[in-house]
Amino acid sequence: MIAAPYLELALLSIILLLGIALVFAVDYMKSIIVVSIISVLAAATYLIMAAPDVALTEAAVGACASSCVLLVGLRYLKGEKPIPHKWWQLSFCVGVCLALLIAICYYSIGLHQYGDPAAIIKGGASHYYISNIEKDIGIRSLVTAILASYRGMDTFCETLVIFTAGMCVVFIFGYSSLKPNKEKGGDEKES
Numbered sequence: 001m002i003a004a005p006y007l008e009l010a011l012l013s014i015i016l017l018l019g020i021a022l023v024f025a026v027d028y029m030k031s032i033i034v035v036s037i038i039s040v041l042a043a044a045t046y047l048i049m050a051a052p053d054v055a056l057t058e059a060a061v062g063a064c065a066s067s068c069v070l071l072v073g074l075r076y077l078k079g080e081k082p083i084p085h086k087w088w089q090l091s092f093c094v095g096v097c098l099a100l101l102i103a104i105c106y107y108s109i110g111l112h113q114y115g116d117p118a119a120i121i122k123g124g125a126s127h128y129y130i131s132n133i134e135k136d137i138g139i140r141s142l143v144t145a146i147l148a149s150y151r152g153m154d155t156f157c158e159t160l161v162i163f164t165a166g167m168c169v170v171f172i173f174g175y176s177s178l179k180p181n182k183e184k185g186g187d188e189k190e191s
Contacts, residue, residue: 004048008045008048008049011041011044011045011048014041015038015041015042016097016101018034018037018038018041019038019097020094021034022034022035022038023090023093023094023097024090028074028077029074032067032070032071032074035066035067035070036063036066036067038062039058039062039063039066039067040059042058042062043055043058043059043062043063046058069169069173073173076173129142129145129146129150130142133145136149136150137150
């Protein structure tokens with residue numbers, strides 16, 4: 001697929017431009033929309049790079065769940081005025097973004113091309129997993145064996161991080177709904 005690198009470059013350029021636009025945004029709703037668009041474009045980029053599992057995760061968590069959390073959070077900012085940015089804050093943010101872009105470009109020069117037989121993914125642990133899965137684990141599902149056994153602690157810690165993040169969202173946004181509402185008669189006994 002010859003057009004894939006050009007499509008990736010176009011999508012990444014659009015993401016970069018949207019990131020710069022996000023730095024200059026002063027309206028909260030527009031900022032949330034831009035963040036959601038960046039997540040959708042990132043998911044499309046992952047899909048083009050032959051990583052559909054990462055693309056689905058980015059679409060679900062980045063575009064959907066994060067947007068919902070930000071929109072619920074926006075509800076709590078009733079009457080808040082957007083804070084105008086100072087020139088040095090914007091310059092600092094753009095400088096950090098450019099420094100990260102230069103670092104990513106510099107370190108990506110040494111990466112293997114797609115489909116390169118000398119790439120590290122073509123050897124090493126993947127050959128061991130494929131050759132020894134039934135002997136070590138006793139099941140045929142390669143994905144299940146890797147996630148549940150070979151990388152079990154990693155999967156457990158990732159699940160713990162997601163659970164902790166979810167509980168933080170519940171405590172932040174659900175705290176007011178847990179308290180009894182005196183205006184609506186929350187302290188009165190139901191008959």
